[in-house]
Amino acid sequence: MKNYQITEWCHHFIREHVKEGDLCIDATAGNGNDTKLLCELVGDTGKVIAFDIQHMAVEHTKKRLTEDGLLGRAEVHLDTHENMSQYVEKESVACITFNFGYLPGGDHALSTKKESSIVAIQNGLSLLKKGGIMSLCIYSGGDSGFEERDAILEELKQMDGKKYLVIVSTYYNRPNNPPIPVLIIKL
Numbered sequence: 054m055k056n057y058q059i060t061e062w063c064h065h066f067i068r069e070h071v072k073e074g075d076l077c078i079d080a081t082a083g084n085g086n087d088t089k090l091l092c093e094l095v096g097d098t099g100k101v102i103a104f105d106i107q108h109m110a111v112e113h114t115k116k117r118l119t120e121d122g123l124l125g126r127a128e129v130h131l132d133t134h135e136n137m138s139q140y141v142e143k144e145s146v147a148c149i150t151f152n153f154g155y156l157p158g159g160d161h162a163l164s165t166k167k168e169s170s171i172v173a174i175q176n177g178l179s180l181l182k183k184g185g186i187m188s189l190c191i192y193s194g195g196d197s198g199f200e201e202r203d204a205i206l207e208e209l210k211q212m213d214g215k216k217y218l219v220i221v222s223t224y225y226n227r228p229n230n231p232p233i234p235v236l237i238i239k240l
């Protein structure tokens with residue numbers, strides 16, 4: 054691992070898990086960092102479906118993938134991640150990434166919201182195949198506030214332990230509401 058930032062922490066597990074030919078979803082495309090990683094991992098025979106509600110994010114992600122010659126492996130949709138089940142079959146997806154909050158340099162008012170985030174997580178879980186993973190980067194404080202973090206953590210606590218393994222990590226000795234990386238594995 055290059056560093057221990059939340060995204061790099063999640064990428065470590067994603068790299069371990071995603072294989073050539075897999076179908077993956079980036080639920081919050083933003084500037085395309087997660088979409089790019091997933092496209093690299095799925096290879097020419099796999100597919101990545103990415104979502105964002107911000108036009109700027111869709112454009113940034115497409116530009117990023119084009120520059121890296123990866124656009125052919127992806128579909129980038131201007132749509133809310135709540136609708137992801139309209140795009141893929143149930144139990145067909147190897148990995149779904151969520152990076153909540155707002156797009157750096159974008160409109161902070163268009164940050165993820167607890168209601169739609171919870172629906173999207175629930176829908177995403179039904180799309181994961183057995184052994185599939187979902188990674189969540191959860192932020193709080195500042196413009197993100199605490200509502201979304203609290204709602205997601207509560208939702209995770211309710212999840213059936215026979216169906217899902219939920220691992221919530223903490224930057225235990227960091228001040229100021231450090232981000233929370235989460236990994237969910239479908240059993």
Ligand SMILES: C[S@@+](CC[C@H](N)C(=O)[O-])C[C@H]1O[C@@H](n2cnc3c(N)ncnc32)[C@H](O)[C@@H]1O
Pocket residue numbers: 080081082083084085086087088104105106107110132133134135152153154155156157159163164165166169
């Ligand atoms: C922290 S950024 C994502 C960063 C991104 N993963 C990257 O690598 O750059 C959060 C993104 O979620 C998007 N977003 C907010 N609500 C959404 C929704 N309902 N569906 C899909 N994307 C949403 C925002 O527009 C923003 O671009």
